[in-house]
Amino acid sequence: MKHFLGVDIGGTNVKFGVVDSDGNIIKKKKYPTKEVSEGGDFCGNFSKLLEKRLAKYPNIASVGIGIPGTISADGLSTLDLPNVPSLSRQPLVKILKNNFPSLPIAMDNDANAAALGELHFGLDAVPKTYxxxxxGTGVGGGCVINGRVFKGGDGNGLEIGHILSSTGKTIEQNIGKAGIIEMATKYIDEGKLSTSLVKGEFDAKIVATAAHEGDEVALQVFHDMGKYVGELIVSCVRILDIKSILIGGGVSETFDYLKGNMYEVINNFLPEYYTKDLNIQLATLGNNAGILGAASIGIDQINLD
Known part of the structure; x- marks a missing residue:
């Protein structure tokens, strides 16, 4: 059975995972992103860590890397990575290909990686187009069309978190973690709903926990969130004419609280042509989406080569 290496680069940790063809993670290893960035040489430090992984697993068939930001059109360099500034505008893949010339290596945005991961390793069957x-912390998106990731004109399409909503803010500003905290704080200040939340002493995860306990403010926040997710889906479906939607990230545990309002918006703004075949389901890879998605990028690179 073939093994692949998936690398999930995040603002806190860089996670390496050895993955088999069935989507089992054989071995995981993580390093603090701050440590990999030491000396201002992220690419050099990363290459050394990759060399160590390959020494332990010499039969790796490919390496896929997911990054939290934009990439160059040729896929060889990073562009802007706000959460990993030491890796911004660096020829990471070009350096790695020079260091490991016989190894297929590919890089993509982490949302694209997670999208592709569901196709290769998802627990539920998914169509070839979705x-x-x-x-999660922010709002990201990807699109798979006939089994291939849609990249847009220059490699960075589907930055859907930046779509404007009815509030005049972007979707990400509304319903990223910061947006959830802002909404909850607003309702606490209004004082019309009962809550156990204490202003300035909670984060998005605590709001989710409060919703499970029936907290009125928390439930109202996710009700509002449903509206914005619905607006996002309407925009995406109208632009792409794709009727299968997968939703991943931390929302899965609170989806029941927002889906009612989400569907209300969808049914108000999409005609039957879209809604009669619309299928919205939760993604299945959970906390492993980063590594499995990254591994999927490498698998696709083998197919391209």
């Missing part, structure tokens, strides 16, 4: 929305 939109992928990830709701």
């Amino acid at each position: 939109i992928f929305i990830t709701l």
Whole structure:
């Protein structure tokens, strides 16, 4: 059975995972991103860590790398990575290909990686064409069309978190973690709903926990969130004419609280042509989406080569 290496680069950690053809993660290893960035030489430090992984697993068939930002059109260099500034505008893949010339290596945005991961390793069968929305710290998106990731004109399409909503803010500003905190704080200040939340002493995860306990403010926040997710889906479906939607990220545990309002918006703004075949389901890879998605990028690179 072939093994692949998936690398999930994040603002906190850089995670390496050895993955087999069935989507089992054989071995995981993580390094603090700050440590990999030491000396201002992220690419050099990363290459050394990759060399160590390959020494332990010499039969790796390919390496896929997911990054939290934009990439060059040729896929060889990073552009802007706000959460990993030491890796911004660096020829990472070009350096790695020079260091490991016989190894297929590919890089893509982490949302694209997560989208592709569901196709290769998802626990539920998915069609060959779908939109992928990830709701977490921010809002990201990807799209798979006939089994291939849609990249847009220059490699960075589907930055759906930056779509404007009815509030005049971007979707990400509304329903990223900061947006959830802002909404909850607003309702606490209004004082019309009962809550156990204490202003200035909670984060998005605590709001989710409060919703499970029936907290009125928390439930109202996710009700509002449903409206914005619905607006996002309407925009994506109208532009791409794709009727299968996967939603991943931390929202999965609170999806029941927002889906009612989400569907209300969808049914108000999409005609039957779209809604009669619309299928919205939760992604299945959970916390392993980063590594498995990155591994999928490398698998696709083998197919391209």
